[in-house]
Each structure stands twice: as structure tokens, then as C-alpha cells.
Amino acid sequence: MMQKESPVLNMAGRTFLITGIADQASLAMSVAQTLEIAGARLVVAGLGRTEHHRNLSEKSTAFLDRTFQGMQEAVQAGLSSDVTSYAVDLSLDASIDDMCKALAHSGVRFDGVLHSVAMDKTIRGGTAVPLLETTREEFLSAMDVSAYSLLALTRSMLSAGLLNKGASIIALSYLGAERVMHHPYRNIGVAKAALERMARELAQELGVSDNIRVNAVRFSPYTGSKAGGAIPGLQEAVERCERESPLGNAKASDLAELCAFLFAAGHGITGQILHVDGGYSIRG
Numbered sequence: 001m002m003q004k005e006s007p008v009l010n011m012a013g014r015t016f017l018i019t020g021i022a023d024q025a026s027l028a029m030s031v032a033q034t035l036e037i038a039g040a041r042l043v044v045a046g047l048g049r050t051e052h053h054r055n056l057s058e059k060s061t062a063f064l065d066r067t068f069q070g071m072q073e074a075v076q077a078g079l080s081s082d083v084t085s086y087a088v089d090l091s092l093d094a095s096i097d098d099m100c101k102a103l104a105h106s107g108v109r110f111d112g113v114l115h116s117v118a119m120d121k122t123i124r125g126g127t128a129v130p131l132l133e134t135t136r137e138e139f140l141s142a143m144d145v146s147a148y149s150l151l152a153l154t155r156s157m158l159s160a161g162l163l164n165k166g167a168s169i170i171a172l173s174y175l176g177a178e179r180v181m182h183h184p185y186r187n188i189g190v191a192k193a194a195l196e197r198m199a200r201e202l203a204q205e206l207g208v209s210d211n212i213r214v215n216a217v218r219f220s221p222y223t224g225s226k227a228g229g230a231i232p233g234l235q236e237a238v239e240r241c242e243r244e245s246p247l248g249n250a251k252a253s254d255l256a257e258l259c260a261f262l263f264a265a266g267h268g269i270t271g272q273i274l275h276v277d278g279g280y281s282i283r284g
């Protein structure tokens with residue numbers, strides 16, 4: 001990739017763990033590229049098959065392998081060649097712990113983590129199940145992957161000694177954590193609410209113990225990614241928000257710049273739910 005110079009931030013000597021790259025269009029990829037331009041070193045953790053996956057069907061095996069391969073191809077094409085990547089399933093503690101042990105063994109330590117992961121089984125085949133019809137399993141799995149994973153990853157990194165004092169953790173979220181949107185954002189909206197509440201609680205605990213900051217950033221609707229493209233009605237939301245936001249929709253690069261700021265500086269900022277949405281969230 002062509003390296004440009006970041007106009008503002010110098011991240012030389014800082015290292016970040018990036019989750020949630022599925023392909024070139026992933027929001028996490030924009031954040032990763034912005035961090036690299038500023039001089040940061042990156043490690044990437046993407047969903048893939050691990051020894052902790054048991055009794056996988058052929059379909060699940062193929063899905064995990066395809067997902068990890070897609071991530072590796074995107075990293076090769078979009079980031080520098082010295083980025084190392086790990087396969088992990090953030091819904092499996094043993095998989096997270098294994099990755100953290102391997103990272104600790106390699107001697108790397110992190111100045112920040114991007115949590116850019118979400119999954120909701122009630123969104124399928126272009127429709128979304130009403131909340132009332134959401135099963136316990138669908139509810140718990142969305143909570144697990146989209147919210148609890150922040151806690152599980154943070155805990156495992158801390159206990160492996162991977163997070164530097166003063167590190168910064170960012171979780172990506174959406175206005176649908178708080179509001180009933182015009183498009184269905186039901187089960188996943190509840191999980192995002194938990195994610196944001198968790199970010200605040202962790203900000204208190206980790207700020208006191210390790211001077212670590214934890215923030216959540218809500219972004220405009222975005223259909224470019226796999227996750228965004230699967231949400232029914234999101235294209236209409238993109239159009240509505242483009243029309244109604246004072247600045248129009250924010251771009252992935254706008255999100256990346258705020259994340260880079262929160263990673264590099266922003267030392268007095270923690271426990272916040274910030275919006276990069278062209279101002280849509282101020283509208284009634």
C-alpha cells in the first residue's frame with residue numbers, strides 16, 4: 001500500500017490490535033489503514049477456524065475458512081506486509097486465551113484495541129425477525145458475539161499482560177443501540193445497548209486500575225460492509241440519513257480519524273459514546 005503521512009498524528013512506536021476485518025470494505029480496515037499511515041504497528045485478529053471449534057458441520061467449516069481467507073487477502077492488499085494475523089472466535093474463551101498467549105509469547109504489547117465485531121442470527125435472508133419472536137438462543141448469541149466479546153477479549157489481554165498502561169479501547173456501535181430505527185435493528189440493537197453500557201463500566205474499572213480508556217463510537221449506516229449489507233432496509237437508512245443529517249452521512253475515513261485520535265491522544269476521554277454520523281443523532 002502507498003504510505004501517506006498523517007497530517008496530525010504520529011503513532012510511531014505504538015501497536016494496536018484490530019478485530020473485525022472481513023474484507024476491504026470493513027470499517028475496521030479504514031481504521032487500520034489510518035493507523036498505519038500515522039506510523040502504528042498492527043496485529044489483526046479475524047474470525048477463523050481454531051482447534052476450539054468442535055463438531056463443525058461442513059458448511060460451518062467452509063464459512064470459517066472462507067472468512068479467514070477473505071480477511072488475509074484484504075490485509076495483504078490493504079495493509080503493509082509486516083502485519084501479523086491470528087484466527088480467533090471471539091465467542092470462545094479458549095480461542096481468545098490461546099491467541100492472547102501466543103501474542104504474549106511473541107513479546108508484543110498493545111496501546112489499543114479496536115472491537116469491530118457484530119453478529120445477529122435474526123437478520124437472515126434479507127429480513128429481520130420481530131423482537132418478540134427472537135429465540136433465547138438468537139438473543140444470547142447476538143449478546144455473546146456483539147457485546148460480551150468486548151469483555152472477554154479485554155480480560156484475556158489484561159491477564160496475559162498485553163495491554164500497556166494508558167491504552168485505549170474502542171468499540172464500534174450504532175444509534176440503534178438507543179433508538180428504534182426506521183429499519184429493523186432489534187435484537188442487535190439490544191446487544192449494542194449492552195456493548196455501550198459495558199464500555200462505560202469497563203471505563204470506570206480499567207481507568208482506575210490501569211489508566212486504560214474505553215469508548216464506544218456510533219457510526220452512520222453503511223452498506224459497504226458484509227454486516228451492513230445484510231441489514232434489511234439499511235440502504236433506505238443510508239438515503240434518509242444522507243438527507244437529514246446536517247453534514248450528510250459520515251464516511252469510513254471520518255470514523256477512522258476519530259478512532260485514531262482516541263487511540264493516539266484524547267487522554268481525558270473515557271466512558272463516552274461518541275457519534276460520527278454527520279450529525280444525524282441531533283435530529284428529532
Ligand SMILES: NC(=O)c1ccc[n+]([C@@H]2O[C@H](COP(=O)([O-])OP(=O)(O)OC[C@H]3O[C@@H](n4cnc5c(N)ncnc54)[C@H](O)[C@@H]3O)[C@@H](O)[C@H]2O)c1
Pocket residue numbers: 019020021022023025026027028046047067088089090091115116117118119145172173174218219220221222223225226227228229
Ligand atoms: N455497517 C454499518 O452500518 C455500521 C454502522 C455502525 C456501526 N457498525 C459496527 O461496526 C462494526 C464492524 O462492522 P462492519 O460494518 O465493518 O461489517 P463487517 O462485516 O466488515 O465486520 C463485522 C466483523 O465481525 C466479525 N465477527 C463476527 N463474528 C465474530 C466472532 N465470533 N469472532 C470474531 N469476529 C467475528 C466478522 O468476521 C467481521 O469481520 C460492527 O460492530 C458493526 O455493528 C456498523
